[in-house]
């Protein structure tokens with residue numbers, strides 16, 4: 001980071017006023033010198049999080065005079081343990097890791113005795129894992145892999161509300177922060193864990209390996225659907241981005257939210273204590289990844305949903321199901337190009353099983369979201385969905401973490417999470433590649449007409 005020295009003559013009052021003006025320009029209403037809790041996962045990605053922290057992140061925090069309390073995670077789920085008992089005195093929690101630690105932190109918040117206050121604590125992600133989708137979505141594909149840019153976001157970003165997902169499986173619940181995947185896409189993540197040393201390349205190699213095998217993903221998906229028309233989804237996204245950016249019309253109003261002091265100050269009235277959902281007794285199965293104490297509003301999984309009640313059933317042969325939020329799941333794949341941080345919907349993609357050629361040709365343009373327009377790629381916006389697995393073995397990935405391969409359901413917890421963001425919306429989406437989008441949209445219309 002370059003430091004500049006400016007020389008001149010001024011009296012003390014003028015110098016003080018000048019310094020204040022400079023700080024206002026630099027921080028634009030954000031509170032300087034945030035007090036930060038930092039979690040570093042030395043195991044994530046290529047195992048470089050410690051080096052990244054020491055060489056890039058910590059010196060920037062020091063220069064910005066941020067008081068930092070840093071902890072290196074020593075085992076899986078350590079971040080959940082820390083977040084579940086965190087003293088809520090910090091202005092933000094920073095994770096130097098992959099997406100797995102963001103997932104663990106949010107699950108820790110769900111178990112916190114003051115979980116609503118914990119969820120209002122803004123989280124910032126410094127990319128030191130494999131996919132780093134959280135950072136890509138917040139900062140874009142260029143800055144999203146730049147640890148210095150991500151560190152500056154921790155110092156100066158504004159709180160942005162994001163939807164989280166409540167996953168119910170086998171009577172247990174967990175928070176998902178990003179994605180749920182079954183079939184090919186789960187296999188190219190969880191099935192390549194031993195290739196961590198490759199970084200994000202492992203996902204592409206896993207995808208190609210999966211295409212060779214071309215295993216079907218036998219499932220029935222039921223969706224509480226809000227939108228199925230792709231062109232309308234895109235128009236809705238454009239309307240949101242064309243209007244007031246979320247950051248401006250947001251709870252923080254661009255000022256006064258967590259930045260005004262500790263994170264608790266900006267939260268909704270009456271949510272300062274306790275949980276934002278009805279509490280149940282803690283589930284004590286320590287071996288299960290589903291251990292939060294939340295319950296949702298959906299009927300029990302065993303209970304059939306009413307077909308007349310806005311639920312849609314998809315049971316065609318599929319290659320994969322990918323559901324979640326945030327345009328990018330890795331730099332190579334913009335899987336949810338029309339997703340919005342806090343619209344209250346989960347974006348669901350079911351890739352119908354066609355032929356290998358179609359799947360291979362879809363790779364080109366996957367990074368700019370053009371797969372969205374594939375006729376074989378069914379895209380739903382929904383408030384909830386449930387999946388019945390028709391096989392007994394397979395991969396089920398939740399935010400890149402391995403979960404039991406069994407029936408599950410997901411519902412949206414609107415705006416429950418808080419991330420720091422410089423933009424107030426996802427940095428990149430389909431609206432940014434307009435030319436490609438128009439070409440693909442007209443192709444899609446021609447296809448669906450014929």
Ligand SMILES: Nc1ncnc2c1ncn2[C@@H]1O[C@H](COP(=O)(O)OP(=O)(O)OP(=O)(O)O)[C@@H](O)[C@H]1O
Pocket residue numbers: 041042043044045046073074075076077078097098099100101104128129130131132133196399400401
């Ligand atoms: N000290 C540790 N030793 C072993 N595992 C750890 C340790 N600290 C955290 N973990 C585990 O590391 C796993 C991977 O973490 P992380 O998400 O940060 O990296 P990644 O999977 O490479 O990146 P991404 O999720 O972006 O693909 C998590 O399941 C977490 O529980």
